[in-house]
Amino acid sequence: MRRSASIVSLGVSLLAVFAVISGGCRARDTAVEQGLRDQILHRGFSPDIADLDPHVAMMVSDYGVISAFFEGLVAEDPRDLHPVPGVAERWTVSADATAYTFHLRADARWSNGDPVTAADFLASWRRALTPSFGCENAALLYVVRGAADFHQGRTTRFADVGFAAPDARTVVITLDRPTPYFLSLLQHWVWWPVHLPTLEKAGNPYARGTRWTRPETFVGNGPFRLKEWTIGQRIVGVKSDTYWDAATVRLRELRLYPMEDINAEERAFRGGQLHVTEAVPAAKIDAYRAAATGELRMDPALGTYFYRLNVKHPFLEKREVRQALALAVDREAIVTRILRGTQVASAAFTPSGVAGYEPPQGLEYNPDAARARLAAAGYPGGQGAPTFELLFNTSENHRAIAEALQEMWRRELGLSVRLVSMEGRTVLDARRTRQFQLLRSSWVGDYADPMTFLAVWRAASGNNYTGWQSPAYEALLDRAEDTRLPEERCRLLREAEGMLLQDAPLIPLYRYTHVYLLHPGVRGWHSNPMGRHPYKRVWLEPTR
Amino acid sequence: MLRFFASRLLQSLLALIIIITATFFMLRFVPGGPFTTEKAVTPEILRNLEAHYGLDQPLWKQYLDYLGSLARGDFGPSFKYPNRTVNEILADKLPVSLELGVLSLLVALLIGLPLGILAAVRRNTWVDYVASSFGMVGISIPTFVVGPLLVLALAIHLGWFNASGWYSPIDRMLPCLVLGIAYAAPISRLTRGGMLEVLSQDFIRTARAKGASELRVVMRHSLKGGLLPVVSFLGPAIAGILTGSFVIETIFQIPGIGREFVNSAFNRDYTLVLGTVILYAVLIMALNLAADVVQAWMNPKVRLEA
Numbered sequence: 001m002r003r004s005a006s007i008v009s010l011g012v013s014l015l016a017v018f019a020v021i022s023g024g025c026r027a028r029d030t031a032v033e034q035g036l037r038d039q040i041l042h043r044g045f046s047p048d049i050a051d052l053d054p055h056v057a058m059m060v061s062d063y064g065v066i067s068a069f070f071e072g073l074v075a076e077d078p079r080d081l082h083p084v085p086g087v088a089e090r091w092t093v094s095a096d097a098t099a100y101t102f103h104l105r106a107d108a109r110w111s112n113g114d115p116v117t118a119a120d121f122l123a124s125w126r127r128a129l130t131p132s133f134g135c136e137n138a139a140l141l142y143v144v145r146g147a148a149d150f151h152q153g154r155t156t157r158f159a160d161v162g163f164a165a166p167d168a169r170t171v172v173i174t175l176d177r178p179t180p181y182f183l184s185l186l187q188h189w190v191w192w193p194v195h196l197p198t199l200e201k202a203g204n205p206y207a208r209g210t211r212w213t214r215p216e217t218f219v220g221n222g223p224f225r226l227k228e229w230t231i232g233q234r235i236v237g238v239k240s241d242t243y244w245d246a247a248t249v250r251l252r253e254l255r256l257y258p259m260e261d262i263n264a265e266e267r268a269f270r271g272g273q274l275h276v277t278e279a280v281p282a283a284k285i286d287a288y289r290a291a292a293t294g295e296l297r298m299d300p301a302l303g304t305y306f307y308r309l310n311v312k313h314p315f316l317e318k319r320e321v322r323q324a325l326a327l328a329v330d331r332e333a334i335v336t337r338i339l340r341g342t343q344v345a346s347a348a349f350t351p352s353g354v355a356g357y358e359p360p361q362g363l364e365y366n367p368d369a370a371r372a373r374l375a376a377a378g379y380p381g382g383q384g385a386p387t388f389e390l391l392f393n394t395s396e397n398h399r400a401i402a403e404a405l406q407e408m409w410r411r412e413l414g415l416s417v418r419l420v421s422m423e424g425r426t427v428l429d430a431r432r433t434r435q436f437q438l439l440r441s442s443w444v445g446d447y448a449d450p451m452t453f454l455a456v457w458r459a460a461s462g463n464n465y466t467g468w469q470s471p472a473y474e475a476l477l478d479r480a481e482d483t484r485l486p487e488e489r490c491r492l493l494r495e496a497e498g499m500l501l502q503d504a505p506l507i508p509l510y511r512y513t514h515v516y517l518l519h520p521g522v523r524g525w526h527s528n529p530m531g532r533h534p535y536k537r538v539w540l541e542p543t544r
Numbered sequence: 545m546l547r548f549f550a551s552r553l554l555q556s557l558l559a560l561i562i563i564i565t566a567t568f569f570m571l572r573f574v575p576g577g578p579f580t581t582e583k584a585v586t587p588e589i590l591r592n593l594e595a596h597y598g599l600d601q602p603l604w605k606q607y608l609d610y611l612g613s614l615a616r617g618d619f620g621p622s623f624k625y626p627n628r629t630v631n632e633i634l635a636d637k638l639p640v641s642l643e644l645g646v647l648s649l650l651v652a653l654l655i656g657l658p659l660g661i662l663a664a665v666r667r668n669t670w671v672d673y674v675a676s677s678f679g680m681v682g683i684s685i686p687t688f689v690v691g692p693l694l695v696l697a698l699a700i701h702l703g704w705f706n707a708s709g710w711y712s713p714i715d716r717m718l719p720c721l722v723l724g725i726a727y728a729a730p731i732s733r734l735t736r737g738g739m740l741e742v743l744s745q746d747f748i749r750t751a752r753a754k755g756a757s758e759l760r761v762v763m764r765h766s767l768k769g770g771l772l773p774v775v776s777f778l779g780p781a782i783a784g785i786l787t788g789s790f791v792i793e794t795i796f797q798i799p800g801i802g803r804e805f806v807n808s809a810f811n812r813d814y815t816l817v818l819g820t821v822i823l824y825a826v827l828i829m830a831l832n833l834a835a836d837v838v839q840a841w842m843n844p845k846v847r848l849e850a
Binding site for chain 2: 030031050051053056058131132133134135136138139151152153207208209210211212213214230231232233257259260261263264265267268270271272273423424425426428429430432442461462463
């Protein structure tokens with residue numbers, strides 16, 4: 001029995017160790033509480049950022065990291081995203097709206113103390129457009145005269161591109177055509193400057209893969225300077241005292257954590273490690289709602305969940321078939337039953353309320369009309385219709401929605417649908433080679449304007465994939481690009497989208513809502529459709 | 545012994561080359577590539593990116609180039625993280641996984657061995673029942689259940705630990721405990737089984753008859769033989785535990801190699817996939833070899849066969 005006694009004593013001593021630890025830790029504040037007092041914001045984000053280089057980063061969520069360390073000519077007001085001065089203190093637009101002159105502020109500085117000059121901007125744009133660099137977002141610069149020619153190698157003279165720097169503090173950008181959303185476009189990080197002398201020290205500044213974004217060598221011009229970057233663990237920024245508007249910046253430090261797993265992120269939030277999360281696991285949403293702590297945030301986002309239809313497929317090439325499919329979808333049921341009311345059902349592709357644009361109605365749920373269209377296509381009650389496939393990337397949510405669609409089309413139209421689930425990149429490859437019939441898709445806008453959505457469906461857009469094209473649709477978009485009357489432009493765009501939705505190379509299901517958790521102590525955090533929260537306007541206040 | 549060692553080393557080298565070759569070509573035949581992304585890049589951009597990484601070369605040339613740089617110890621650049629090389633990523637993340645692994649292994653052995661030995665010595669008493677139940681429960685409940693449960697109890701409700709992260713020494717406790725328990729369970733069961741077999745043999749009865757104390761019987765006479773099953777289990781288990789656990793690293797947000805191993809495949813980060821596969825292969829082979837050597841030393845029967 002001596003051994004049993006020793007087990008007991010071991011257990012007791014283990015308990016004692018735990019008691020000591022717990023006694024020691026209980027007194028300790030959580031990172032969140034400490035952060036509230038010391039102005040240190042802890043934020044989770046995902047997916048992980050590939051590089052802090054604005055010409056390499058390409059995910060929508062990368063804005064939340066890059067914007068801490070860089071600033072462009074214009075910035076945005078977090079309430080409604082209207083352009084506000086950034087490095088440029090003011091700007092003028094030519095009478096024909098194709099030339100923008102930006103006047104840079106005298107006190108704009110890099111984090112090493114150098115002034116931010118017009119030459120920095122030009123060199124940065126040249127870098128983004130250098131073909132061999134392979135900047136994934138370079139096409140966003142194509143609105144500039146000659147930019148596409150330079151980027152696609154038709155000219156090697158950068159002087160032919162519509163960028164000019166008459167003096168160190170003036171930048172002139174000449175566009176192909178009046179582009180009403182140009183200032184919104186400038187809010188995208190691909191337009192932000194990099195410090196060429198720093199890049200040169202790390203190797204060829206016009207080639208990728210150099211190491212200048214390491215904390216030891218990093219130079220930016222944003223409200224924070226990079227202090228630490230441990231891949232897969234955290235990115236730390238501290239308030240920059242060379243930033244021209246440092247007086248506005250109230251946060252002392254910013255800690256950004258790449259969170260691979262939304263469940264782990266939610267646990268970290270509850271454990272007091274994060275002020276802001278990127279997302280919330282669907283299963284937890286009801287609990288947060290019920291608790292009514294004010295931590296659950298649901299911001300309408302600039303994104304749409306939809307299905308692409310391969311219009312070259314023998315069955316789906318019939319317009320009536322596509323319309324029937326779209327009309328038979330009960331989006332409200334999907335949104336309320338599967339998505340727990342977090343997302344907004346929508347039969348239109350472009351989210352409403354962006355730059356004053358309201359999309360047309362689209363093919364709303366109407367089973368009778370759906371059956372009539374299918375009959376008109378020659379398949380009354382689904383008779384004679386082939387079985388077709390619904391392709392989606394493996395995920396519980398996508399599967400649930402696909403199953404709902406399968407059931408709706410079976411019930412309303414008598415059609416038989418097969419569900420095919422594949423791993424992410426395999427699906428993207430099937431999309432590229434158009435090896436699909438119906439494909440789950442999503443689109444998130446690059447800038448706050450309907451054009452970032454409607455341009456997807458141009459025949460030459462690399463993002464169309466459906467095989468659908470319409471000269472009439474493109475003519476309407478072209479006219480909208482050329483017009484300078486905002487109402488007329490919206491009308492043309494609405495007409496174009498109406499045409500698109502009636503032709504139904506796509507079936508929109510819902511508009512995205514950004515659902516995440518936010519600690520009540522975070523202030524200056526406004527809801528906007530781009531999910532942009534400029535850190536210089538954010539501060540923290542202890543909640544008790 | 546030396547011949548045994550040399551022939552095993554040669555076999556391993558051959559296996560490694562086969563693994564590299566198979567991985568290299570299998571990766572390329574998987575649909576989608578490192579630059580297949582949600583938002584399309586223009587054909588020009590894609591061509592330029594492929595040229596930058598040499599993906600525009602014929603496959604056989606890429607393969608030979610890769611073997612060439614591998615011979616120089618260069619795993620190449622990562623596709624997902626353009627400013628890092630695979631060498632750097634491995635050097636960054638392997639130590640994290642090693643630390644997690646070594647600590648968990650210690651936990652596993654410190655819990656598993658004593659429990660197993662106690663259970664065998666006190667067979668069919670409550671000690672045995674408790675130890676065996678622990679073994680069953682530990683084997684049956686996966687880490688992705690135990691982990692979040694412990695986080696819920698100890699981190700969120702009691703506030704003793706951080707729910708995730710790998711910053712201070714205290715952050716090591718929860719993940720190592722969870723991973724350790726997962727390995728302690730099979731270790732305790734194997735130890736119990738091995739010990740029982742040895743304890744029922746004649747030479748143990750002889751030792752007892754000669755008046756050897758219980759402690760001496762266990763430590764001196766039966767431990768070496770009783771632990772044989774554990775040792776053969778430990779070879780691959782150590783390799784698994786040291787190279788990182790995707791599940792544990794994800795649950796606790798630990799920047800280890802296990803997560804890279806899985807994610808690099810999703811990202812089609814060709815060079816990083818190869819880098820992690822080679823690392824895993826070398827580790828597993830080395831540890832299996834080590835397990836064989838230790839077994840040969842512990843078990844005369846194995847020594848003769850070799």
